[in-house]
Amino acid sequence: MALLETRGLTISFGGLMAVANVDLHLEPGELVGLIGPNGAGKTTIFNLLTGVYHPTRGEIIFNGRSLVGLKPYQITQRGIARTFQNIRLFGELHVLDNIRIAYHWHSRYRVIDAVLRLPSYHRGEAEILSRSKELMRIFKLESYQNEKAKNLPYGEQRRLEIARALAARPRLLLLDEPAAGMNPQETKELMALINWVRQEFDLTILLIEHDMSLVMGICERIYVLDYGQVIAEGPPEAIRNNERVIEAYLGQEVNGVAPQGGKS
C-alpha cells in the first residue's frame, strides 16, 4: 500500500492554478524527487500536504487516511514532518531547544506533572534530552548546543531544520531545497547524510531541489512539475531525456548540471 497518495490535488489562488490535478504516489521507504522551474508549484504542494493550505479540490491519502481538512499539527502527529525553503527556525532559542520542541508531542507528562515536578516530569525530560542529544550528534550540531539558532552558519541552520523535523519522528519527511545556499562540498555531505538518515530512521522522503545533479544522484524516482502540473514522472535517466522536461527548463542544461534558473 502506498504511504502517500494524492488524487487530483488542486489549489487555485484567485485565478491562478498553482497546483493542478497532481497525482503523487509514494511507496514506503522511497526517496522521491520533486523538481520544476521557479514558481512551478513545488512548495505549494508541500504546503498542501502539511495542512498550511487546504486544497481547492482533490484528495490526500496518507497511511490509508485522508489528510484533507486537518490542521498542520494534526498532520505532523500523523507522521509527516517538513523543512522550509526559507528557513523557519526558532531563531532566538538554543539549538537544543529547537530540537526539544519538536519532541514535544511525543512527551507524555502532563502540565500538572511539570508544575508539581512529579517523577514523570523528570523521566520525560531526561528522555527528551537524551533523544535530542542523539540527533545533535548525528547532525554534528553538538558544539552549537547552546548557541542561538539564528547565530549558526547557514549550512548548519539547514542541518538543524532537518534534525528538528526528524525529532518529530515522522514516517514521511518533506525537504524543501535542503541544500540551497550550501557549497558543493556541504551539499555532497548533506546528501550522504539524507541517504543515511533515511535508512537509519526508516523514512520515506520527498525532496524538492533545484540542483539537478543532486536530485538525479540520489532520487530513485522523480516528478517534474511545470505550471502546477506533473509533466513527467520516472527514474532519473528517463527524466533526463524527456522532451517535455527539457522544454520546460527551456534550454537549461539538464544533463547533470545545475540549472541557473536557480534560487529565489
Next chain:
Amino acid sequence: MTKVQFSRKNFFALAGALLVYFIIASLLSTGMISKFQEINLMMLGINIILAVSLNLIVGFTGQLALGHAGFMAVGAYVAAVLTLKLHQPFLLAIIAGAVAAAIAGLIIGLPTLRLKGDYLAIATLGFGEIIKGLANNINYIGGAAGMIGIPRLTNWTWVYLMMVVTIIVTVNFINSTHGRACIAIRENEIAAETMGINTTYYKVLAFAMGAFFAGIAGALYAHYFYLIQPTTFTFFRSFDILVMVVFGGLGSITGSIIAAAGITITNAALQDLAVLRMVIYALLLIVIMVFRPQGLMGTGEFTLDRWMPKRGEAGGSAGN
C-alpha cells in the same frame, strides 16, 4: 549528579524564600515598616503576581494582551462576594476568584486568540472595558459605587505565599515541554504548528493560567483595601502591568519580579511629587527603553547557578 545539584539549588531557594519572609515579617511586627510602607509592600507583592502572570501570556507565549486588569477585577469581585456576602473562608474566596478569572480567560481566549498582534491587543482591551461595564451595572456588587467594607484578610503572609506559588508554578511550567511549546509559538507560530504543537490549545492555556494568577492578585487586592470599584480596574492598570513586563524583559521571570518591585518602589518614593512624578516616571521608562530595549533581563534569567560552583562536569552525561 544532576539530582544532587537540583536539590541543593532547591534548598538554597527555599532557605532564601523563608529568610526574606521572616525578615520582612519581623520588620512589620516591630513597626520598622510603617503603615504607609505596608501598603506599598502589599502592592509590591500583588504587582509581582500580576507581572509574572502577564509575562506568561505576553512574554513567553507572545500574545499581546491588554486586559489583565479585567482578570484582576473578576478575581477581586468574585472573592469579595464570597467573603463579604456569603461569609466563606478567605482561602476559598481566593481560589474561587482565581478559577472565575481563569474561566473568563478561556471565554475571551477561545474566540480572540485567532487574532494576532494589534488586533488581539484591541480585543483584549475591549474585554477589560466590558468587565468594567458589567461591574458598573450589576447592583448586587454595588454598581458604580463598588463593594465597600470588604474584610481586611490580606496580610503579608498571604501575599508572600501567593507570590511564591505564582512564581514556582510559572517557572516550573516554563521549564517543561509545555512551556517550550508556548515559547515556540512566540518564536514562530507556523513552525511551531508544523512541529506538532497544538498552538490554539497552548495559547488558551497560557491565557487561562495568566488569568488565574491575575484573579489571585485581584482577591488579595480587594481584601487589603476594603473597597473595590469598577474604576479600580481601568485600562491604565493593565498598561502599568504591561510596562513592568516589558521593562523587566519579555520572557524573563526574574526580570518581571525586579521590574515590578522597582516600579512599585519608585512610584511610592515619588508619591509626594504629584504631577512631577508622572514626568520622572516617563523619563525613567524612556531612558531604560533607549538603553535596554530588550528590558532589564532580556529573555535571560538571574539564577542561583551564577553563585554556585559548577559541579557535575565529571558526572557523565545527564541523559543516560
